[in-house]
Amino acid sequence: MRVLLTTAAWPSHYMFMVPLAWAFRSAGHEVRVAAQPHVVESVLTSGLVAVPVGPDLDFAQLHRKFVAGTDPALYRTRDAIITIFHRVAEMMTPDLVAFAGSWRPQLIVRDPVAFAASVAAEVVGAPLVRHAWGPDLYGTDPGKWLAHNVLERLGPTYELYGVSAPAAFDRLAVDPTPPSLRIDAPGESVPMEYVPYNGPGVVPPWVLEPPSRPRVLVTWGTFTSTATDQPEMFLVPKVLDALAGLDVEAVLAVTAAERELLGDVGSRARVVQDLPIHTVLPSCSAVIHHGGATTVLSAARFGVPQLTIPHLFEQRLNSDLLEAAGACVQLKAEHADVEGIRAAMTELLRDGAPYAAASRGLREEILAMPSLTEAVGRIEDRLPAGAGAASDG
Incomplete structure (x- = not known):
């Protein structure tokens, strides 16, 4: 055929x-x-x-x-x-x-x-x-x-x-x-x-080593990053500032176009360019993103709890469904300042929080x-x- x-x-x-x-x-x-x-x-x-x-x-x-x-x-x-x-x-x-x-x-x-x-x-x-x-x-x-x-x-x-x-x-x-x-x-x-496919890439050695602190992946869809003239939709700098106040290892996955928007990241995160996110997600304790379907389902595939900060209709829809399933904390854009992001991530990683179990449930559903x-x-x-x-x- x-x-x-x-x-x-x-x-x-x-x-x-x-x-x-x-x-x-x-x-x-x-x-x-x-x-x-x-x-x-x-x-x-x-x-x-x-x-x-x-x-x-x-x-x-x-x-x-x-x-x-x-x-x-x-x-x-x-x-x-x-x-x-x-x-x-x-x-x-x-x-x-x-x-x-x-x-x-x-x-x-x-x-x-x-x-x-x-x-x-x-x-x-x-x-x-x-x-x-x-x-x-x-x-x-x-x-x-x-x-x-x-x-x-x-x-x-x-x-x-x-x-x-x-x-x-x-x-x-x-x-x-x-x-x-x-x-x-x-x-x-x-x-x-x-089955996640995020493009080709090379797996760096550090991905294979167990992290000494909770590893948090930060990724922001290229459409959200580059398709509007509204700079407030690109929240990665605020996210990195928020994570800097927590005992976590931040990994920022970006494209070349997004890297130009970042400026100096300093010690706030490990920056990886054009790394397929499905190669690093299995080692992560959480992921922060914009609510795009690729990240939602890729993280669900590996049972990783999610913090979403949606802007567009599709992103809000994905986040609402994920929140109803108990697998994420959703933060409205108007509350996404450094303090709000830090508090949301603290809740997501809290001992005894239900998000990890719900995320594992999504993984089991996908595999079935x-x-x-x-x-x-x-x-x-x-x-x-x-x-x-x-x-x-």
Whole structure:
């Protein structure tokens, strides 16, 4: 079977899809990854074949431009979000439809905001599957609202390629979230064990040594760090100041872009650049982050308690679910000063606190979920007759 994965402009969205892509390959299927040029390098380093679609686009730059050119009071309106994702879809559609028409995929798997995939799926008659990147936003009113409105705006594009707009983008989703964090989304879903993939890297020797003090990982999503013109969303310096007053070993995992924002870290933390966080999490007693799904599920996979300081809707949703499961302390942004962060971390690490046990419970849930291989089989079972046969291309 020919499987086309489609992702839109942001490497972290693609990384969520990599383990499933590997599972398709292991099952004998041919896999291609359609991505905007900004993501192509991430596809290549994951060992898969990339198909560039659309112009080179850094989604964070587009987002910043949109923020800078919009009245702050209007920026977070719903229309702004629709416009951004519709624009990305229109950029991707011509090249994506052309490739799909030539290669004829028998299944298309999209990241939740790769809306152009729906046009290509309708043109070639391929089933379309949504790969959630965490708790499935499409089970929430804002998520369903976004999908409906982007679908409506894409109406003329479907017509341009001689097909009708579907009633919904997709009716099957792959869901990597454990039961305690799951949202009931419209349509059928295939649960799948979350296997972290945070990119390639080299494991430093110190990771293998038991820490003498509680090791606390600090990570801040690149979107939160670089995609707005609001410096108060980058809280890492405050976090490091807060941890400096505690008897912990702080490890700060950053990208090159985030390192430029930090300035002098001094002795407040061990700074590691481009280190996949799943390599250090098993040695950690806690993790502090922005509430992004990658960190939420990666920490849950290893049973690590979490302190979240969310800003955006998706981050707040993830944090609310994690808090309800008892596995985190959530700190509202308005309370995230040095004293507030220090108090929250003190509570998270307190002897007898319930967060470690709840986090271990999430790990057990994840390990009990269907494996990647089982998920591929379940997807195959739901395809039209004959579509799931393995193929050499």
